[in-house]
Amino acid sequence: xxxxxxxxxxxxxxxxxxxxxxxxxxxxxxxxxxxxxxxxxxxxxxxxxxxxxxxxxxxxxxxxxxxxxxxxxxxxxxxxxxxxxxxxxxxxxxxxxxxxxxxxxxxxxxxxxxxxxxxxxxxxxxxxxxxxxxxxxxxxxxxxxxxxxxxxxxxxxxxxxxxxxxxxxxxxxxxxxxxxxxxxxxxxxxxxxxxxxxxxxxxxxxxxxxxxxxxxxxxxxxxxxxxxxxxxxxxxxxxxxxxxxxxxxxxxxxxxxxxxxxxxxxxxxxxxxxxxxxxxxxxxxxxxxxxxxxxxxxxxxxxxxxxxxxxxxxxxxxxxxxxxxxxxxxxxxxxxxxxxxxxxxxxxxxxxxxxxxxxxxxxxxxxxxxxxxxxxxxxxxxxxxxxxxxxxxxxxxxxxxxxxxxxxxxxxxxxxxxxxxxxxxxxxxxxxxxxxxxxxxxxxxxxxxxxxxxxxxxxxxxxxxxxxxxxxxxxxxxxxxxxxxxxxxxxxxxxxxxxxxxxxxxxxxxxxxxxxxxxxxxxxxxxxxxxxxxxxxxxxxxxxxxxxxxxxxxxxxxx
Amino acid sequence: xxxxxxxxxxxxxxxxxxxxxxxxxxxxxxxxxxxxxxxxxxxxxxxxxxxxxxxxxxxxxxxxxxxxxxxxxxxxxxxxxxxxxxxxxxxxxxxxxxxxxxxxxxxxxxxxxxxxxxxxxxxxxxxxxxxxxxxxx
Numbered sequence: 001x002x003x004x005x006x007x008x009x010x011x012x013x014x015x016x017x018x019x020x021x022x023x024x025x026x027x028x029x030x031x032x033x034x035x036x037x038x039x040x041x042x043x044x045x046x047x048x049x050x051x052x053x054x055x056x057x058x059x060x061x062x063x064x065x066x067x068x069x070x071x072x073x074x075x076x077x078x079x080x081x082x083x084x085x086x087x088x089x090x091x092x093x094x095x096x097x098x099x100x101x102x103x104x105x106x107x108x109x110x111x112x113x114x115x116x117x118x119x120x121x122x123x124x125x126x127x128x129x130x131x132x133x134x135x136x137x138x139x140x141x142x143x144x145x146x147x148x149x150x151x152x153x154x155x156x157x158x159x160x161x162x163x164x165x166x167x168x169x170x171x172x173x174x175x176x177x178x179x180x181x182x183x184x185x186x187x188x189x190x191x192x193x194x195x196x197x198x199x200x201x202x203x204x205x206x207x208x209x210x211x212x213x214x215x216x217x218x219x220x221x222x223x224x225x226x227x228x229x230x231x232x233x234x235x236x237x238x239x240x241x242x243x244x245x246x247x248x249x250x251x252x253x254x255x256x257x258x259x260x261x262x263x264x265x266x267x268x269x270x271x272x273x274x275x276x277x278x279x280x281x282x283x284x285x286x287x288x289x290x291x292x293x294x295x296x297x298x299x300x301x302x303x304x305x306x307x308x309x310x311x312x313x314x315x316x317x318x319x320x321x322x323x324x325x326x327x328x329x330x331x332x333x334x335x336x337x338x339x340x341x342x343x344x345x346x347x348x349x350x351x352x353x354x355x356x357x358x359x360x361x362x363x364x365x366x367x368x369x370x371x372x373x374x375x376x377x378x379x380x381x382x383x384x385x386x387x388x389x390x391x392x393x394x395x396x397x398x399x400x401x402x403x404x405x406x407x408x409x410x411x412x413x414x415x416x417x418x419x420x421x422x423x424x425x426x427x428x429x430x431x432x433x434x435x436x437x438x439x440x441x442x443x444x445x446x447x448x449x450x451x452x453x454x455x456x457x458x459x460x461x462x463x464x465x466x467x468x469x470x471x472x473x474x475x476x477x478x479x480x481x482x483x484x485x486x487x488x489x490x491x492x493x494x495x496x497x498x499x500x501x502x503x504x505x506x507x508x509x510x511x512x513x514x515x516x517x518x519x520x521x522x523x524x525x526x527x528x529x530x531x532x533x534x535x536x537x538x539x540x541x542x543x544x545x546x547x548x549x550x551x552x553x554x555x556x557x558x559x
Numbered sequence: 560x561x562x563x564x565x566x567x568x569x570x571x572x573x574x575x576x577x578x579x580x581x582x583x584x585x586x587x588x589x590x591x592x593x594x595x596x597x598x599x600x601x602x603x604x605x606x607x608x609x610x611x612x613x614x615x616x617x618x619x620x621x622x623x624x625x626x627x628x629x630x631x632x633x634x635x636x637x638x639x640x641x642x643x644x645x646x647x648x649x650x651x652x653x654x655x656x657x658x659x660x661x662x663x664x665x666x667x668x669x670x671x672x673x674x675x676x677x678x679x680x681x682x683x684x685x686x687x688x689x690x691x692x693x694x695x696x
Contacts, residue, residue, distance in 0.1 A: 134630030208576025247579070338674065375626075451579050459678055482656055
């Protein structure tokens with residue numbers, strides 16, 4: 001019998017099943033709603049069979065793990081060789097406070113560091129700038145100069161742990177501080193590993209922490225890619241991030257499509273700046289959200305790998321298999337956590353984390369259950385880490401590679417994700433690229449529309465959030481022991497900055513800042529110039545300000 | 560109908576860029592027939608109050624998710640009073656621990672809406688408490 005004949009026969013059997021078994025059941029017990037949808041409001045069918053994925057071809061669409069198109073993962077042995085990196089995002093208060101938390105997490109089995117910076121730092125302001133008032137050390141650690149960075153890593157050998165830094169608009173300045181701190185520890189930069197988020201496009205699209213307009217920001221990024229490739233070859237210069245796009249309210253498909261299209265934009269700009277694809281793409285990494293809808297999320301990760309392989313081969317002609325492999329970090333969805341009945345969040349996080357693992361993530365952050373209320377307490381941070389350890393050691397999902405591969409439902413979702421992403425790519429290419437689409441407010445509007453639709457679905461009860469719009473308790477137990485950050489951090493920072501400015505060689509600072517502005521005005525790579533500024537203890541605010549007259553300041557378009 | 564529309568200024572003081580919530584609220588209030596002016600991100604309390612005066616609003620809604628609410632909410636209230644906006648309500652939302660809410664109310668914030676609040680609840684609150692709505696028809 002030919003495959004077509006088998007297919008036809010199966011379609012016929014499915015129709016017979018509908019008449020024989022399904023329809024009588026539906027008459028007796030009607031389904032609870034007329035349409036079932038994912039958390040992204042994408043429709044889900046009653047049943048998936050081989051009929052749902054016609055022309056399914058194992059070799060070309062799935063292949064074997066560690067080989068194109070990488071649908072089943074980038075490692076031949078999955079997690080049988082080693083688990084994902086358990087990397088909890090942490091940062092609060094002063095560099096002294098966060099240094100203590102890092103040591104606590106490393107002592108409890110965490111395998112990599114991930115730095116959260118406070119808002120003034122993320123926006124390129126020193127802790128003692130007037131706009132920093134009330135924000136210092138609140139959502140991350142306050143880092144204003146190399147002196148703070150040295151404290152942050154005091155007693156932590158930078159060469160031996162990999163460090164991820166969530167910093168974007170002033171990424172190259174903070175990276176320069178990190179490298180200078182590594183040098184002071186005597187580290188060999190060729191051996192220092194980690195990841196710089198350094199993804200400005202998703203800032204304009206979703207997270208909205210910007211300083212300069214898109215084009216000069218893209219230049220800073222190509223400078224870091226070029227510098228890293230040459231000088232810090234084990235460091236990932238960008239983590240192209242869908243996380244924030246999703247948190248801002250996008251669907252899973254929009255998260256996937258906008259993130260990969262951002263990735264394409266970075267590669268294109270670097271190629272245009274004269275770099276060869278296979279020299280730097282192996283060091284690009286990605287960062288995705290793990291939201292509530294279990295299968296939709298797993299499909300998203302699998303589709304991401306398949307799409308990236310196709311893009312690298314077809315669009316950029318990459319020859320190095322390492323350029324074809326999409327590596328990614330996952331974080332569970334902060335936005336899905338509820339302030340109501342906060343302990344329920346432990347369960348949500350476990351399910352989301354499991355999706356990340358079944359999707360083949362390279363590293364994972366599990367959110368703490370009290371994150372809808374405050375920064376994580378020590379206890380909440382520890383349970384979050386334990387959640388990963390339970391999945392790794394107890395659930396058994398690590399025993400085989402891509403355990404859900406071949407599920408009709410999952411393969412259909414994966415295929416739909418891939419098709420949907422290429423539709424978005426065509427639209428964005430039609431604008432001239434992602435930078436141009438951002439200028440027009442296109443991805444921003446798409447996300448706003450999705451978030452409003454979702455909110456309406458919640459309010460009319462189409463989507464139930466346990467403890468929020470159903471199963472509500474009037475006198476619920478609220479989380480205790482919340483982490484509180486008081487204003488003493490701001491005072492400490494102000495004092496440290498005052499001392500720094502009094503003790504450093506200010507002539508040297510001015511010289512290096514001037515050289516930075518001059519270099520930025522030309523075509524010179526800004527990273528070595530930033531390193532000179534940092535070594536002279538120029539502050540973050542001073543470096544960012546020095547570039548403002550050259551680059552300009554971003555104003556969000558009205559839309 | 561000569562009924563005047565309720566005018567609401569929505570603002571994000573402070574440095575955080577989390578504007579999902581404020582934008583959803585902006586749409587919901589517009590859909591409920593209110594005139595909404597959204598200031599955009601990173602407004603100082605001075606800028607917020609100056610916009611409230613210029614736009615002749617009935618209510619000021621502030622959204623902060625960074626933890627800076629104890630500093631910035633009361634400052635907006637104080638500046639609004641100094642500017643003579645005594646009958647303009649100031650309300651807020653965001654990631655705000657329960658224990659901060661009573662203190663914010665003491666300092667003149669009329670209501671605090673935390674995650675999970677229904678859009679209807681905010682609409683009702685503004686309708687019931689704003690000066691234009693309170694005027695006899």
